[in-house]
Amino acid sequence: MNTCRWVSVLAMAAVAVMLLSSCDPKIPHEIAGREACLACHGMGGTNPYPAWHAKRAFTDDKCLKCHETNT
Numbered sequence: 001m002n003t004c005r006w007v008s009v010l011a012m013a014a015v016a017v018m019l020l021s022s023c024d025p026k027i028p029h030e031i032a033g034r035e036a037c038l039a040c041h042g043m044g045g046t047n048p049y050p051a052w053h054a055k056r057a058f059t060d061d062k063c064l065k066c067h068e069t070n071t
């Protein structure tokens with residue numbers, strides 16, 4: 001296998017580890033009745049999420065994989 005390919009595989013693994021280990025911010029409110037995360041946290045919402053979320057095109061069903069509620 002050539003070197004460039006190994007470098008890119010390692011880079012992807014590093015990004016994946018980074019994202020998985022930094023999935024921290026807790027949701028300070030209940031989920032019930034607020035399942036439509038993007039209505040409030042989409043780029044046009046009242047509490048927009050970080051811009052990189054929009055780049056990754058996270059949908060409502062993805063949010064809870066990283067964010068948990070603390071209520």
Ligand code: HEC
Pocket residue numbers: 025026027028029031033034035036037038039040041046047063064067
């Ligand atoms: C009705 C609007 C609304 C909906 C729907 C909603 N949120 Fe929120 N969210 C808020 C508001 C307002 C805050 C600010 C903190 C508070 O509630 O005191 C907040 C705070 C947060 C925070 C903490 C970050 C911050 O800016 O303080 C996270 C993470 C979060 N919400 C995730 C979610 C997820 C995931 C969903 C979907 C399951 C969701 N929210 C649905 C309004 C909403």
Ligand code: HEC
Pocket residue numbers: 019022023024025037038041042047048049050053058059060062063064065066067
């Ligand atoms: C791959 C994991 C991942 C997914 C999926 C994800 N988030 Fe996040 N989110 C994070 C991380 C890590 C941060 C904190 C780092 C940052 O601010 O860039 C964050 C930050 C936030 C914040 C700001 C929190 C603060 O304290 O300032 C909000 C609001 C938020 N996310 C909402 C959402 C919503 C809504 C969804 C679904 C549409 C979502 N996130 C999906 C990982 C994720």
